[in-house]
Amino acid sequence: MTTAAPTRPDRATRPARQNWRVRLRRDRSLILMTLPAVVLLLAFNYVPLFGLVTAFQEYDPLAGIWYSTWAGLDQFQRLFGDALFWNAVQNTLYLSFVQLILFFPVPIALALLLNSVLSLRIRNFIQSVVYLPHFFSWVLAITIFQQMLGGAGALNHFLRNNDIGTWDVMTNPDTFALLISAQVIWKEAGWGIIVFLAALAAVNTDLYEAAAADGAGRWRRLWHITLPGLRGVIVLMLVLRLGNALTVGFEQFLIQRNAVGYDTADVLDTFSFYYGIATGDYSYGAAAGLFKSVISLLLIWGANKLAHTFGEDGLYRR
Secondary structure (H helix, E strand, O other): OOOOOOOOOOHHHOOOOOOHHHHHHHOHHHHHHHHHHHHHHHHHHHHHHHHHHHHHEEOOOOOOOOOOEEOOOHHHHHHHOOHHHHHHHHHHHHHHHHHHHHHOHHHHHHHHHHHOOOOHHHHHHHHHHHHHHHHOOHHHHHHHHHHHHOOOOHHHHHHHHOOOOOOOHHHOHHHHHHHHHHHHHHHHHHHHHHHHHHHHHOOOHHHHHHHHHOOOOHHHHHHHHHHHHHHHHHHHHHHHHHHOOOOOOOHHHHHHHHHHOHHHHOOHHHHHHHHHHOOOOHHHHHHHHHHHHHHHHHHHHHHHHHHHHOOOOOOOOO
8 A cells, every 4th residue: 555645735735934124024013122132142152252352361461362471271281280279179069969959949849839829919028038149249239148147146146045056157178068058059959949930830730630539649640740830940041050050159259268268269260360350360260260260161061951851942952
């Protein structure tokens, strides 16, 4: 039995492609709305890329990029032979791993808990409370932690009043990873639930009703309906998180670096600042920044490939 070959759609049946002038006239309002964002993206994300050439120079601010001496890979040879740089890399990877383990599940859990609250008024109140710390600066956030956990903070005041030895968490290098993770959770976990709440709103409620009619309890509905509905978003956020693994925060570490010492608190961002910009060695700082950018690009590419392996879209599809 032979099957007829699939026929190609006749050109006359295809929708006519509109002229670019027609599309421009049709979408001009949307284009005008996005134009400021595009300008900001170009000005702060793409135009500075031309400055990466300083990583291959002995950059002199007075001479400028065009007249600075070309150094080739000399800055990278210095960088890879610097023990302080590798200490910053080690701190960055370790602190990023700790934050990934401790911080990443928290917004998911908060979103699931908020989604289970039936009263809309109570839900809105809780959302407002957990969103609020996101709008605090890191100076204010760390000040609050200092007042609670510092040497003269509320915790040590309580310990002294009860004749218990004091414990200054803010200056203890051994607990620094837990401290900065707690700060990030307190400040950013509430803001991080927005994406997951939006994903939960897209889950078909008929599935819950059908599962309840079949006798599925709350935990089984969570495991078989809610979490599968969130899986794509969770993978996407994990890919983005891994892509930013080397960006663990600049202000947060800059403020607390002197309290715990550079051996513990120096990460790639603070290394580029202290040993590049602060010392006037701009090319050295640019080389460290370029190294971080390349590794971050490889991380996000690898994480996206891993997402494809598990059948998820990730950031983009092949």
